[in-house]
Amino acid sequence: MNSLLIPGGKAPAPPYETTRETTRKSLDEPMKTNGEQSTVLTLSQVGKSFGNLRVLKGIELQVQRSEVVCLIGPSGSGKSTLLRSMAFLEEYDEGEIRIEGQLLGWQDTDKGRRRAPQSQINQVRRNVGMVFQQFNLWPHMTALGNVCEALRRVRKFSADEAKKRGMAMLEKVGLGHKAEAYPAQLSGGQQQRVAIARALAMEPHIMLFDEPTSALDPELVGEVLQVMKTLAKEGMTMVVVTHEMGFAAQVADSVIFLDQGEIVARGTPRQIFHNAEQPRLQQFLQNYLDRNAFWQDAKP
């Protein structure tokens, strides 16, 4: 990714390298044999409206174990809403979202659909980890406190166990030395890494990232993406809403392009970034390049 998006990098001849398929295959295997089901997340005909505005229409999506799916699209395309629906932070109102086979958020009764009780929602999404654009760390707890909180209260770990796991997670994101720091004392990139550690500590089967680097200063983006790359290499199943096309190109197994609440295009990074056929996707990529490939217009 360095080559394309960091100013001063070489202008790449093939703009996106797609290295992921070759590096990951071997790591996938052991995880797939663990669970009998290889599909972690299934969306069928998912729709959502805010009043009269239909922000999601007929979304069909399957995410396999260890797959990394990137959602791209212009702002307002519904990609964040889609991702938030996967954790039932938004109540989707049509179709089904299933996590490892279990229906998320709703209950079918003879009177139609009802919101499932909170305990059941928590049961279904206990294997879903979420990372937010604004980090959403709890400012009154240290980094370690943030990571340990749910372990203690939800998983009922003892203080020692939680601390041990929490430290391991912070080490994993390279922040073991900041365990006692409060969020206000950390940079944006560090805060986001703590947020990732917080989600990882619960050992999720799938991680959802909602524009994890959009709120960061440009020089802090790299450290967060690096952590996410490592996760992908280790075989974590991930769905990522992102504006970082370089990351999508390098790390994703499949890229999905959303526009006006619909999936307009999907495919491997190569298919999406090199052989875009749909006019809307072409337009989107062109806009992106115009904004980011400033060196093409540099004065001699």
Place this chain on the structure above:
Amino acid sequence: MTFDASIFTDHLGDIGSGFLVTLGTWSSGVVLGLALGMLIAVAQVFGNNLVRAPLRVFIELIRSTPFLVQLFLVYYGGPSFGISLDPIPAGILGLGVYGGVYFAEIFRTGFQSVARGQLEAADCLGITRLQCVWRIQVPQMLVMILPALVNMVTVLCKETAVLSIITIPELTMVLTGIGSETFAFVETLLMLCIGYLILVELCSRLGMLLETRVGRFMSRQPR
């Protein structure tokens, strides 16, 4: 105007007990008010409209009427509802209800001040609503609302003077009583003023101390 200190030395016991009654009613009223306020705020934030609407009316009524009138209703009106209270319990109840309503408003704004995203993050991790209130919302909002809370506590301190009207033998009643006994009105009232100033000042000093304590995580400097 000569100042006769013997007035105070002669009545030291009475003054002492009056001071204790003031402290006692004040602190009990604060504790009751805080508990009631938290209850009302939680009901308002998490309850449905069936809970919220009557609470809203109750809050509006209490805030629109003088404390003295509420005190009259509790103390003189109580027996008609089968609640005959001695002056001191009636006074504490009155202080608690009056304070509770204001505390509730403070807590409610506190709850709203914690960013939604933090609650979503907790929600995603399976943390329950109740755990969320106690572990995430309350500790954070305390920092934000502490000045308002301390202010309300000092307001209640001053309101204890009104308790003298329903014959609670607290500081104001004791000292004005001594005044009318000895005709040393100005001396006793001066003493009374100084007493309240000290109490209120102590309270806000303590509050400031507490503020620097609990707000430490907001600072960017490592400890």
Place this chain on the structure above:
Amino acid sequence: MFDWPLLQQNAPLLLGALWVTLQVSMAALVFGFVIGIVVGSLRLSPVPLLRRMGGAYIFVFRGIPLLVQLLFIYYFLPRVGLPNVSPTAAAIIGLSLAAGAYIAEIMRGGFLAIPGGQLEAAGLLGLSDAQMLMRIRVPQAVRLTLPALVNEMILLIKASSLVSVVGLADLTRTAQNLAASDYMFVQDYLMLAGFYCLINVPLAYAASLLERRLKERTA
């Protein structure tokens, strides 16, 4: 539980007393406002001594219970050679002095909210300090603090329930007298509370409306 004929008989008496309460509160708001501007300006004065004086005023009149302040005035004024101050005047003096302390804090906030550049501009144009205060600072501060001032009015109306200690027959004292003669405590005091609500609920509504409008404008 309610005795309607008695209620109808008592209501006009309370209505008359409500007028007393309103008059005293309004007068206190006006005088308190003047004191508030003076003390609020003192608090922001460049002269440390004046700042101290402003601070001391607020400390004393906010720190002492109003009831005690009123008692003090009641017993103190005759001692300093003003034996014939009417109860109304004593009540207004007491309420105004206390209101002044609260309004001073409100006005200080209002003054601070005015961008400093405006005052610099006025100073460059040659306006005197007094002109600046009356023409630029006060009008703007009032606009910014109007919701708070309306809330202060509510506080004053409630606080005025204590003026009976200086011998004024206000709303609360009148209800007390009624209750003492007819022993209908619940009925009389509920009616009393109702009269306060009659004034204060609309005022509270007005304050929140003003606040919302102010927020919209400044947002």
